[in-house]
Amino acid sequence: MSRRAGVPLVINDRIDIALATDADGVHVGQSDMPVSIARKLLGPDKIIGVSAKTPEQAKKAAEEGADYLGSGAVYPTKTKVVTINLGIDGLVKVCQSSSLPVVAIGGISTENLAEVMSTGLPSGVAIVSAVFDQPDVADATRKLRTALETYRRGEKSGGIRVDDGKAS
Numbered sequence: 001m002s003r004r005a006g007v008p009l010v011i012n013d014r015i016d017i018a019l020a021t022d023a024d025g026v027h028v029g030q031s032d033m034p035v036s037i038a039r040k041l042l043g044p045d046k047i048i049g050v051s052a053k054t055p056e057q058a059k060k061a062a063e064e065g066a067d068y069l070g071s072g073a074v075y076p077t078k079t080k081v082v083t084i085n086l087g088i089d090g091l092v093k094v095c096q097s098s099s100l101p102v103v104a105i106g107g108i109s110t111e112n113l114a115e116v117m118s119t120g121l122p123s124g125v126a127i128v129s130a131v132f133d134q135p136d137v138a139d140a141t142r143k144l145r146t147a148l149e150t151y152r153r154g155e156k157s158g159g160i161r162v163d164d165g166k167a168s
């Protein structure tokens with residue numbers, strides 16, 4: 001169904017389910033299966049995402065062959081109670097630590113999406129409660145999508161620009 005909709009299906013943690021369903025990829029955390037083993041099991045064409053909260057974790061994931069990073073929690077969230085709040089500064093540091101695309105996660109909503117995307121650094125956002133805690137999930141998704149498109153990387157001037165590895 002997600003394939004028909006043109007949306008890649010990436011399974012969280014469970015590489016066995018990714019394999020059994022021929023999903024497009026898997027997302028692993030720091031205490032989950034190492035990227036090297038996931039890559040061996042999934043092959044070169046599947047997507048492997050890695051959660052990275054620090055520059056060190058980001059660099060390691062890139063060296064090991066991850067395709068993208070998930071980084072957060074950017075803001076406080078009730079969805080994942082045991083996590084670290086990185087804030088925008090922590091997210092920016094992770095984004096600047098590798099050339100991998102970064103998906104920002106944690107407490108992101110229409111209220112703060114502009115702050116996240118106007119840094120010019122994350123490639124996208126992953127959102128749970130600002131969609132699923134809303135009375136109209138489809139409407140909430142549409143509104144977030146519209147807000148995101150406004151701030152797509154490179155579209156907005158005046159954000160943080162990275163040319164020599166430093167933010168300005």
Ligand SMILES: Cc1ncc(COP(=O)(O)OP(=O)(O)O)c(N)n1
Nearest residue numbers: 012027028029030051070103105126
């Ligand atoms: C973009 C993105 N980020 C993180 C996750 C995984 O969340 P979770 O399994 O709760 O946390 P970690 O164990 O990976 O730190 C995801 N699926 N997508």
Ligand SMILES: Cc1ncsc1CCOP(=O)(O)O
Nearest residue numbers: 073077079106107127128129
């Ligand atoms: C999986 C994960 N990792 C850090 S925060 C989070 C959950 C984000 O959920 P929400 O969008 O509801 O804040």
